[in-house]
Structures are given as C-alpha cells and as structure tokens.
Amino acid sequence: xxxxxxxxxxxxxxxxxxxxxxxxxxxxxxxxxxxxxxxxxxxxxxxxxxxxxxxxxxxxxxxxxxxxxxxxxxxxxxxxxxxxxxxxxxxxxxxxxxxxxxxxxxxxxxxxxxxxxxxxxxxxxxxxxxxxxxxxxxxxxxxxxxxxxxxxxxxxxxxxxxxxxxxxxxxxxxxxxxxxxxxxxxxxxxxxxxxxxxxxxxxxxxxxxxxxxxxxxxxxxxxxxxxxxxxxxxxxxxxxxxxxxxxxxxxxxxxxxxxxxxxxxxxxxxxxxxxxxxxxxxxxxxxxxxxxxxxxxxxxxxxxxxxxxxxxxxxxxxxxxxxxxxxxxxxxxxxxxxxxxxxxxxxxxxxxxxxxxxxxxxxxxxxxxxxxxxxxxxxxxxxxxxxxxxxxxxxx
Amino acid sequence: xxxxxxxxxxxxxxxxxxxxxxxxxxxxxxxxxxxxxxxxxxxxxxxxxxxxxxxxxxxxxxxxxxxxxxxxxxxxxxxxxxxxxxxxxxxxxxxxxxxxxxxxxxxxxxxxxxxxxxxxxxxxxxxxxxxxxxxxxxxxxxxxxxxxxxxxxxxxxxxxxxxxxxxxxxxxxxxxxxxxxxxxxxxxxxxxxxxxxxxxxxxxxxxxxxxxxxxxxxxxxxxxxxxxxxxxxxxxxxxxxxxxxxxxxxxx
Ligand SMILES: Nc1ncnc2c1ncn2[C@@H]1O[C@H](COP(=O)(O)OP(=O)(O)OP(=O)(O)O)[C@@H](O)[C@H]1O
Ligand SMILES: [Mg+2]
Numbered sequence: 001x002x003x004x005x006x007x008x009x010x011x012x013x014x015x016x017x018x019x020x021x022x023x024x025x026x027x028x029x030x031x032x033x034x035x036x037x038x039x040x041x042x043x044x045x046x047x048x049x050x051x052x053x054x055x056x057x058x059x060x061x062x063x064x065x066x067x068x069x070x071x072x073x074x075x076x077x078x079x080x081x082x083x084x085x086x087x088x089x090x091x092x093x094x095x096x097x098x099x100x101x102x103x104x105x106x107x108x109x110x111x112x113x114x115x116x117x118x119x120x121x122x123x124x125x126x127x128x129x130x131x132x133x134x135x136x137x138x139x140x141x142x143x144x145x146x147x148x149x150x151x152x153x154x155x156x157x158x159x160x161x162x163x164x165x166x167x168x169x170x171x172x173x174x175x176x177x178x179x180x181x182x183x184x185x186x187x188x189x190x191x192x193x194x195x196x197x198x199x200x201x202x203x204x205x206x207x208x209x210x211x212x213x214x215x216x217x218x219x220x221x222x223x224x225x226x227x228x229x230x231x232x233x234x235x236x237x238x239x240x241x242x243x244x245x246x247x248x249x250x251x252x253x254x255x256x257x258x259x260x261x262x263x264x265x266x267x268x269x270x271x272x273x274x275x276x277x278x279x280x281x282x283x284x285x286x287x288x289x290x291x292x293x294x295x296x297x298x299x300x301x302x303x304x305x306x307x308x309x310x311x312x313x314x315x316x317x318x319x320x321x322x323x324x325x326x327x328x329x330x331x332x333x334x335x336x337x338x339x340x341x342x343x344x345x346x347x348x349x350x351x352x353x354x355x356x357x358x359x360x361x362x363x364x365x366x367x368x369x370x371x372x373x374x375x376x377x378x379x380x381x382x383x384x385x386x387x388x389x390x391x392x393x394x395x396x
Numbered sequence: 397x398x399x400x401x402x403x404x405x406x407x408x409x410x411x412x413x414x415x416x417x418x419x420x421x422x423x424x425x426x427x428x429x430x431x432x433x434x435x436x437x438x439x440x441x442x443x444x445x446x447x448x449x450x451x452x453x454x455x456x457x458x459x460x461x462x463x464x465x466x467x468x469x470x471x472x473x474x475x476x477x478x479x480x481x482x483x484x485x486x487x488x489x490x491x492x493x494x495x496x497x498x499x500x501x502x503x504x505x506x507x508x509x510x511x512x513x514x515x516x517x518x519x520x521x522x523x524x525x526x527x528x529x530x531x532x533x534x535x536x537x538x539x540x541x542x543x544x545x546x547x548x549x550x551x552x553x554x555x556x557x558x559x560x561x562x563x564x565x566x567x568x569x570x571x572x573x574x575x576x577x578x579x580x581x582x583x584x585x586x587x588x589x590x591x592x593x594x595x596x597x598x599x600x601x602x603x604x605x606x607x608x609x610x611x612x613x614x615x616x617x618x619x620x621x622x623x624x625x626x627x628x629x630x631x632x633x634x635x636x637x638x639x640x641x642x643x644x645x646x647x648x
Contacts, residue, residue: 003514212512220500220518221511227486227497234484237446238557239472239501248509 008214011296015210019203022046023193030190037320038312043183043196045311049304050199050206051263056287056299057213058256062249064294065222067229071126071281072113072133076106076254078140078276080261082147085154085271092165093173095180095266099259106258107251114250118243133281140273153272173266175201180267198267205263209256214296225249290359292366301367306352313348399424399565399597405454407440414440415451415621427591427598429612437621438601439481442567446478447471458565469506475564479571483550485557487543491534494542495525495556502561528560532586548579559590568600572607584610
C-alpha cells in the first residue's frame with residue numbers, strides 16, 4: 001500500500017492508530033486518582049510529542065542513515081519558528097504560510113551550513129555544526145534584534161500589519177478558522193480526554209513526514225546514505241560522489257527541523273533564541289539514540305520518552321512524594337524521600353541521564369533493540385527484525 | 397593500442413622515493429600483471445591511477461584522457477574499477493545491497509536524488525545484481541550481512557561489485573591473497589570467464605605466481621619503485637635479473 005512493503009505499511013498503520021488515539025492512550029488514569037500525575041494526554045504535551053517526533057525523524061535521516069552527527073540542528077528549529085512568527089506578523093494568523101516559509105528558510109540555511117560543514121566528517125563535522133548553531137543563537141539573541149526581537153522573543157503585536165487578517169478570523173493561530181487552541185473535552189466516568197485541534201494537525205503532519213521518511217529509507221537514495229555510513233571509501237571508488245548525498249540528507253533533515261519549529265510557533269505564536277541553543281540540539285541527539293538511531297520508529301519513541309520524562313517527572317515535587325510515602329512511618333518516609341528527591345522534580349535530568357547511560361551501554365540499538373529483544377523472547381528466539389536495520393553506533 | 401599509459405611517474409613519501417620514473421603501458425583487452433617484492437611500490441602505483449594519490453611527476457592517461465587531478469568517483473565513472481588489497485565492502489549492508497550499489501552507480505551516475513523510488517521496484521538492478529552473484533557463487537548468501545562472511549567471500553563480493561559495473565579497466569590488488577587454493581582457482585576461472593565474455597582490460601598485482609602465470613599476457617616487474625623489466629610470462633620466467641630481484645625468493 002502507498003508504495004510500501006507490507007511490514008512498513010503495518011508499522012505506519014500502527015503509528016497512525018496510536019497517534020490518532022493518543023488522547024485516550026495517554027490518559028489512562030482517572031483525573032482524581034493519585035496516578036493522574038502520570039497522565040500525559042493534555043494538549044500542550046501531546047503537541048510536543050508529535051512536533052519533537054518530526055524533529056527526531058528528520059534528524060535520523062541524517063544521523064541514522066549517514067552517521068554524520070550534527071550538533072546544531074536546533075538552529076533550524078529556531079529558524080523555522082522565527083519564519084512562522086514573521087508570517088503571522090505580516091500576513092495573519094493562518095498557519096499555512098508560516099509552516100511553508102519555515103520549511104523553505106530552514107532548507108536554505110541547511111544548504112549553506114551543510115555545504116560548509118560537510119567538507120569535514122566525524123568529530124570535525126559535529127564541531128562545525130555546533131559552531132554554526134551557537135553563532136545563530138548569538139545572532140538571534142543580540143545582533144539580529146530587529147528580526148528576532150532579541151531577549152524578549154519574537155511575537156505578534158496589535159500594531160503588526162497582518163495584511164490578510166479579517167475580523168471574521170480568530171486572533172490566534174488557526175487553519176482556515178479552526179483555532180489551534182480549541183480543545184474538545186470528553187468526560188467519561190472519572191476519566192477525561194482532550195481532543196485538541198492543534199494536536200491533530202501536528203499529528204497528521206507527523207504521519208505524512210513519517211511516511212516520507214519510510215520512503216526515503218527504502219529508496220536508492222536511502223541505500224546510498226547507508227552506504228556512506230558503512231564505507232565511504234568504497235562508495236567513492238564505486239563511482240558515487242558522497243558529497244551531494246550527504247548534503248541532500250542534511251538539507252532534508254534541516255527542513256524537517258524547520259517544519260517542527262514552524263509547528264511549534266503555530267501552537268504558541270512565539271519564537272525565542274533559546275530554541276536554538278546547543279542544549280536543544282543535544283536533546284534531539286539523545287532522542288534519536290535513545291529510541292534507536294537508524295531505525296524507523298526509534299526517533300519517535302525517543303522523542304516521546306524524553307518529552308514524557310521532562311514534563312511528568314519534573315512535576316513530581318516533595319509534596320507529591322510525601323503523599324506517595326505517607327503510609328510509611330515518619331523516619332522511613334523522610335529517608336525514602338531524601339533518596340528519591342534528587343531524581344525527580346528539578347532533578348529529572350539526573351534520571352534521564354542515568355537511563356540514557358543504561359540504554360547506551362546495555363542496548364546500543366536503543367528502545368527499538370529493547371523491544372526486539374523482548375519480542376524475540378516471546379516468540380521463542382526466532383523473531384525477525386521488525387524495523388529497519390538494527391545497527392547503530394551511538395558513540396560516533 | 398594502449399588503454400592505460402603511465403609516463404615518468406614518481407611519488408615520494410617524505411624521505412622515501414616510493415616510485416621513480418615509472419613508464420608502463422597496458423594494452424587494451426589484455427591481462428597485465430605487475431609483480432615485485434613487498435614494498436616495491438605496486439599498491440602506490442595503483443593509488444596513483446585511481447585518484448587516491450597524485451604523483452609528484454609524470455602523467456597517467458586512460459583512453460587518451462588524463463586521470464591526474466580527477467576524483468576517485470570520476471575515474472570510476474570513466475570505466476576504471478578497483479579491487480583493494482584488503483577488501484573494501486559495505487560491511488553493515490547485506491550482500492545483495494552491496495552489489496546493488498554499484499549497479500545504481502553504473503545506471504544513474506555519481507549522484508541522483510531518487511529519494512521516493514523504492515529499491516524493491518528496480519527490476520533491472522535486481523536482475524543484474526542477481527546475475528553477478530550467481531557468477532561469483534554468492535547468490536545463496538545474498539541476505540547475509542557482508543561483515544559476517546569469510547575473507548574469501550568478501551574478496552569475491554568485492555570483485556562482483558567491480559565487475560557488475562562492466563569496467564573497461566579492472567585494477568586488482570592481490571585479489572587472491574588470503575584465499576585457499578580452491579578459491580584461488582575459482583577466482584582465476586571467474587576472471588578468465590569474464591575476460592572471454594566481454595572486452596575488459598585487467599591490471600593485476602599478485603604475489604601468487606600460479607595466478608600470474610595462468611592469467612597474465614604481459615608482466616612488469618617492479619623493484620624499489622622502478623620497473624625492472626617488462627615482457628611476456630615465458631621470458632620473465634627465465635630472466636636473470638628477475639630471478640635475482642624477485643623470483644629467487646618466491647615460488648615459481
Ligand atoms: N601513504 C604512505 N605514506 C608513507 N609511506 C607509504 C605510504 N604508502 C606506501 N608507503 C611506503 O611506500 C612503499 C611502497 O609501498 P606499497 O604499498 O606500494 O608496496 P607494495 O608493492 O604494494 O607492497 P606489498 O606487496 O606489501 O603490498 C613502502 O615502503 C611503504 O611503506
Ligand atoms: Mg600492496
């Protein structure tokens with residue numbers, strides 16, 4: 001179907017079902033239960049799941065296939081956001097022109113940055129991309145204030161032209177009148193589910209981008225990218241010029257990042273320089289490796305995993321801990337809280353770091369490899385690979 | 397007519413004159429062997445032909461066109477393929493993918509952005525790849541990851557990857573090193589068969605005299621970076637200078 005192999009079609013369908021049913025799946029606990037803490041089905045977070053999913057899918061086309069580790073992809077995320085907000089300021093709040101421009105500008109920047117950075121490979125390539133991203137950050141933060149509104153961040157003001165805005169249209173981001181913020185709440189018994197327009201638009205776009213990624217993975221172009229990762233010498237002596245291949249992969253993944261940035265601004269019409277910072281670039285690297293670099297579904301899993309942790313673990317503070325351990329004698333309760341405390345709330349990075357280390361050491365293929373191992377156990381040792389190649393070299 | 401013409405080529409690595417004054421011409425549709433003791437500069441000479449090294453002096457022309465200053469992929473696209481001394485293959489990919497890549501390179505050129513076509517849908521590529529795997533007897537291993545094969549199989553795979561491009565000139569750097577006797581004979585047969593089927597010129601570096609004397613039509617002996625003699629296999633066998641410089645220490 002859709003020009004895909006059977007197993008890829010099934011994968012796409014499973015992902016489609018999961019994203020469409022996400023409002024249910026992510027809110028498994030009744031709203032007033034103690035476990036409601038772990039519900040992740042609220043609009044903001046669901047939007048972030050799929051937007052970062054897009055970011056990571058695109059990053060994986062570069063890193064997972066060619067092995068070129070970019071440490072500056074957040075620059076494209078930021079460029080995408082700025083482009084979208086400018087469209088809101090100039091044309092109006094319909095998100096389409098913004099998303100369109102974010103893909104175009106990030107693609108152009110990727111072409112420039114990629115052209116220069118890809119003259120080197122390995123660690124030097126990573127450093128070059130990092131340098132470019134930090135330069136972009138610095139420019140956005142101070143030098144280019146007229147374009148980026150510097151520290152405050154770029155936003156839409158009443159005085160902005162918004163040439164195509166009419167009073168009939170909502171005064172917040174929308175798609176032909178459908179507001180991104182509008183959420184339909186469904187209450188069933190103790191449960192409550194949010195169906196948010198912005199989420200569904202992002203989710204549909206993510207499915208399209210996921211589909212495109214599968215096509216790229218299975219194309220001759222994708223095969224060449226994998227060949228670059230395994231043996232560039234052989235590739236060159238086989239009559240293939242690796243440079244335009246890596247550049248195309250870089251631009252494509254930059255456009256994915258720009259799209260993600262444009263969608264971010266469409267959900268919340270604001271763009272700040274911090275979106276371009278190196279920590280943001282590092283985050284997408286973590287997502288991809290955590291989920292499984294070079295696999296199809298890995299980056300999406302990794303993105304969901306990290307965003308879940310960031311938003312759920314970070315909210316567990318001492319008050320919540322006291323509730324959990326209230327049944328224990330005071331001394332033990334305090335002791336346990338003292339132990340758990342550094343790992344939750346503001347310390348969620350510590351938990352994430354430890355899990356990341358554990359995964360890289362024990363499951364170099366990321367969550368996907370973990371899943372495959374479990375599946376193999378269940379099927380009695382003769383399971384086949386469920387996703388693309390299982391190879392990945394996280395430390396590269 | 398000479399398909400490859402090497403004139404006055406010299407190459408220096410720091411204090412070591414690896415090649416000096418190399419003159420060599422390879423006639424079209426022949427098998428030309430280059431032999432010589434270890435460190436004679438055979439691989440260095442090959443590297444000067446494929447764009448890996450640029451000679452300090454001299455010229456290299458292939459079918460009348462200079463090869464100097466061209467990138468390896470450009471030289472390959474002109475019709476020169478190379479088998480390495482240690483097999484260079486796409487270790488993490490399957491055997492089948494390994495041979496499909498040169499098929500794409502031969503059909504589509506050095507770059508094509510066919511990102512939405514499916515590899516599976518390329519019937520012609522599939523057929524060519526299967527045919528060559530059949531020839532090198534690797535068809536039953538086509539789903540194996542290349543890195544998990546034996547050394548001999550890797551060499552055969554690399555040779556298949558070069559042959560499938562139908563090069564005009566095939567450069568082989570010790571194609572049978574590390575192979576068992578039976579495998580060596582298979583390789584000789586394969587190369588001879590290819591040679592019979594179509595027009596191809598081969599330049600082959602080899603230590604195994606059995607291979608050299610069963611294939612070569614001309615032999616150049618390289619010693620300390622310069623050609624010592626060039627002649628037919630019969631004359632080389634009896635040549636006193638060659639015996640002294642080389643054959644005296646090797647099996648004949
Ligand atoms: N890139 C390099 N830098 C410095 N010296 C080199 C380089 N490549 C080769 N050499 C030296 O040049 C000389 C010739 O090497 P080359 O590999 O061409 O020999 P060879 O005839 O292929 O030997 P073998 O039969 O062992 O493969 C050797 O002394 C080698 O150490
Ligand atoms: Mg050598």
